[in-house]
Amino acid sequence: GAVVSQHPSWVICKSGTSVKIECRSLDFQATTMFWYRQFPKQSLMLMATSNEGSKATYEQGVEKDKFLINHASLTLSTLTVTSAHPEDSSFYICSAWGGGTDTQYFGPGTRLTVL
Amino acid sequence: GESVGLHLPTLSVQEGDNSIINCAYSNSASDYFIWYKQESGKGPQFIIDIRSNMDKRQGQRVTVLLNKTVKHLSLQIAATQPGDSAVYFCAVPKGAGGTSYGKLTFGQGTILTVHP
Numbered sequence: 001g002a003v004v005s006q007h008p009s010w011v012i013c014k015s016g017t018s019v020k021i022e023c024r025s026l027d028f029q030a031t032t033m034f035w036y037r038q039f040p041k042q043s044l045m046l047m048a049t050s051n052e053g054s055k056a057t058y059e060q061g062v063e064k065d066k067f068l069i070n071h072a073s074l075t076l077s078t079l080t081v082t083s084a085h086p087e088d089s090s091f092y093i094c095s096a097w098g099g100g101t102d103t104q105y106f107g108p109g110t111r112l113t114v115l
Numbered sequence: 116g117e118s119v120g121l122h123l124p125t126l127s128v129q130e131g132d133n134s135i136i137n138c139a140y141s142n143s144a145s146d147y148f149i150w151y152k153q154e155s156g157k158g159p160q161f162i163i164d165i166r167s168n169m170d171k172r173q174g175q176r177v178t179v180l181l182n183k184t185v186k187h188l189s190l191q192i193a194a195t196q197p198g199d200s201a202v203y204f205c206a207v208p209k210g211a212g213g214t215s216y217g218k219l220t221f222g223q224g225t226i227l228t229v230h231p
């Protein structure tokens with residue numbers, strides 16, 4: 001089946017620094033990827049849609065200058081949390097659409113802790 | 116806007132019992148529904164989906180029922196096993212068709228605990 005990976009799986013950073021999270025589709029091309037955020041004991045919330053070769057579209061309430069998304073190839077999208085603060089600590093999950101089955105596949109998630 | 120909710124945040128069952136997890140949705144125009152399983156520290160795993168032209172769909176040990184009249188769907192797990200312990204989410208696409216199906220609104224989740 002289609003596989004989506006994320007790197008790193010967890011990261012701890014100091015407040016004010018920036019963190020980049022990678023999402024890769026390993027065995028298929030994904031023109032569209034999605035980024036979700038999940039706080040502890042809560043549901044997933046869609047942050048943005050990442051389109052290969054074009055600007056990402058952000059959901060209402062998500063700061064595009066805070067969460068930079070780049071989808072430079074058909075297998076890679078990156079999410080950069082800029083000037084991270086403790087309230088950005090969360091589980092970030094990406095998904096990739098494609099694989100010829102008209103469905104999406106989720107990555108394993110990245111746990112971000114901002115001190 | 117779309118909202119998806121669950122009636123029970125936690126469900127505890129004995130191994131071998133059948134489990135039923137419920138979900139309510141608000142948009143009567145929704146035409147596609149998905150159930151996901153999420154184990155601790157992992158991403159969601161697809162379980163089963165159903166389109167609005169159906170009211171029942173079965174998979175391996177799982178059945179999804181859709182009642183469009185009351186905007187409710189349920190996930191039934193037969194002969195629940197300890198490995199089924201996880202959080203279960205229903206999800207509904209924000210848009211219609213193609214990759215818009217990837218923009219999901221998730222329900223609040225139900226924690227299923229299966230006791231041996």
